[in-house]
Amino acid sequence: MMHPALTFPRPTKEDALKQPAKWNSDWESTTKKFQHVPPSKFFEAEATLLKMRVAADMDTAFIRHQSLLGNLCGLQLMITEEALTYFARNDLEAKWMQASSAVRGKHALIGLSNACSIAKDLHDVRLYCGRELTLSHLQEDGKIVLDLVQAVMALNDAGICEMPETPKDIADAAWDSFAQVQRGSTASESEKLAVANILALRTKLICHVVHFTVRSFLGLELPEVKLEAQKYHKDQFPEATMEQFVGRAAAKAAAKEDKAAWKETHGKRPEHCSYTGCFKINTGAGKFSRCKRCWDDMKREVLYCSGACQTADWKPNHKAICGKPLSFETASTRKYTPSENFAPVIGPPIGSYKRSPSLVYQTNLLSRNPKADYVISDSLKEPVFMDFPDPETQSLFRKCREKAMTTGDRENVAIMGHFLCWMTLQTRQVQPPASDGATVNVIVAQLKKEYRFDDLHLAINEMQQRQNMDPFKRPVLLSSMSPPNWVRFCSGMNGYQQVVLT
Ligand SMILES: [Zn+2]
Ligand SMILES: [Zn+2]
Incomplete structure (x- = not known):
């Protein structure tokens, strides 16, 4: 045929x-x-x-x-x-x-x-x-x-x-x-x-x-x-079988x-380490070592760059197949245990809320830097890690942040955005100190993108008005802070600058 x-x-x-x-x-x-x-x-x-x-x-x-x-x-x-x-x-x-x-x-x-x-x-x-x-x-x-x-x-x-x-x-x-x-x-x-x-x-x-x-x-x-x-092995191609067909x-x-x-x-491919978590390629500096049992029993070449990679690969993956014939099932499953495990600092999105990629970037940065309260990433500069050392402030901020990041709730985004801007203006609190309004604009532009919130500047202005109406002039985020604590929070602050965005 x-x-x-x-x-x-x-x-x-x-x-x-x-x-x-x-x-x-x-x-x-x-x-x-x-x-x-x-x-x-x-x-x-x-x-x-x-x-x-x-x-x-x-x-x-x-x-x-x-x-x-x-x-x-x-x-x-x-x-x-x-x-x-x-x-x-x-x-x-x-x-x-x-x-x-x-x-x-x-x-x-x-x-x-x-x-x-x-x-x-x-x-x-x-x-x-x-x-x-x-x-x-x-x-x-x-x-x-x-x-x-x-x-x-x-x-x-x-x-x-x-x-x-x-x-x-x-x-x-x-x-x-x-x-x-x-x-x-x-x-x-x-x-x-x-x-x-x-x-x-x-x-x-x-x-x-x-x-x-x-x-x-x-x-x-x-x-x-x-x-x-x-x-390439000569027997790779089934020439004899093919002959019967064609x-x-x-x-x-x-x-x-x-x-x-x-x-x-x-043909041009260099040797690479078999451990899935390693991307090392043999540059010729040292020989990669092969798994002995796989080679002896199966003539199967499984290469590792180091003993550490061989050990890391053993339990989750290699043990099950070492020296044994493979099946489709074992070849299609693989397990990987990340060496650096980041515990998520922010919970997963709730309900149908879908995070923008910029917000995913933010939540990943926060999980890798759990001390930071927010990261401002101006495209031209190194990211600025903002954090609020006062425990009460930090706890209130993080509660609001969690709500904003898991649900995208507009009110919480605006409260948080206003607080970030307000704190930036009160130069004393922020590292590095912001000297003008430029940073505020960067923060607002970033949050607009993160939460797909085009009118955020208006919502933040509204939060400023709510602060102005508070009997103690507390930012909305700190509206539950007791007056004595608020006084302590403000000590050394010479009045404060309002956030007015256009
Ligand atoms: Zn390796
Ligand atoms: Zn093996």
Whole structure:
């Protein structure tokens, strides 16, 4: 029996950087041509090759899949940390939304062509990304790219940025339901693995695309992507089996192509540490040591940069698989215990409240700096950590802050915002002392963004009026403070400056 088509024709990876516009329009017509092909059909055609390659060396394929997942988690963590900074300090959201579609398109094309140039497997998986990665889709509505960035953010339930145990998938109705049906079916392990690989690569490509796009847009250096070390084994490609399907000449040609593609994808890769929490790459300074039992029993190369990483990886991950054959199940699960565990200082959002990325940045900063009461991050300067040493003031402030950050309650945001501004004006209390109103403007602009609260300045002015009407002239935040404590709080203050915002 002759197989109709081994793979779907695709544009060539080499053209991505050489002639990005043409390469991209080739891709767009390719995706358009196959837009109605369901995943099952794609898989049927391409899986012959994928499945056979996987089946030829299941163990290596499983290890590779596991490392792909770990790699993807690390990538998502890195993107999250960067993106939170870009949202909070580089004004990414407003700038991207205000940019023209042509400007967005220019950077999205840089993102597409650079991400697809990383490796052949990533390039080829673009076929399965369909509309998600068409240029017109990425540029027409600013929200598309911003939503993709937020979809892959590695935030735990408490909203803390942390290495995830499994990658955040980018949903795709057709592929997801195909994978789900297949997982529950009698499909072989190699078939399941082949589909899981497609899904992970798909997400990885989209992650790289948005990462490159955003960096390019902000005028930052494009990220350097390091690949991991792998060797091509002659038996990797099931030439003999393939021969039965396509005949000798075609199988030989396919094997040759496979080897070239493999070398291109994996050949240049340096060794990397197997512990998921470590990103060390062997620079040649010292040899990474391999797990002896895995090598002796399975000829499986599991490398660690240090004894510390090997120990850290043992209990949560490696123990279960050391020296033993893997299964699809074990290859798709991984556990990760963060070495630096940040206890969330702020509770998770309540009800349907959804934090802006700038506010997520703030809550993460506070969790990493639990002594600080608020962090003001002027884009041009180092962040300013504000704190209120007086215990009663701090406790009242933190109660209000908790309400504001978990519910977005306007009243509490305004009370807190007014207090931050008011304290900034009473120079004595704040580190470093603010000498003019500029800092107040920075605070208000930041809070407007954090709480998506455009009229905040008006609400703060209102809070100032409420302070003026208080018989003891206490700021609203301190309205429950006893008069003697308030007098003590004000000692040394020479009257006070009002917050008047325009
Ligand atoms: Zn390591
Ligand atoms: Zn081992």
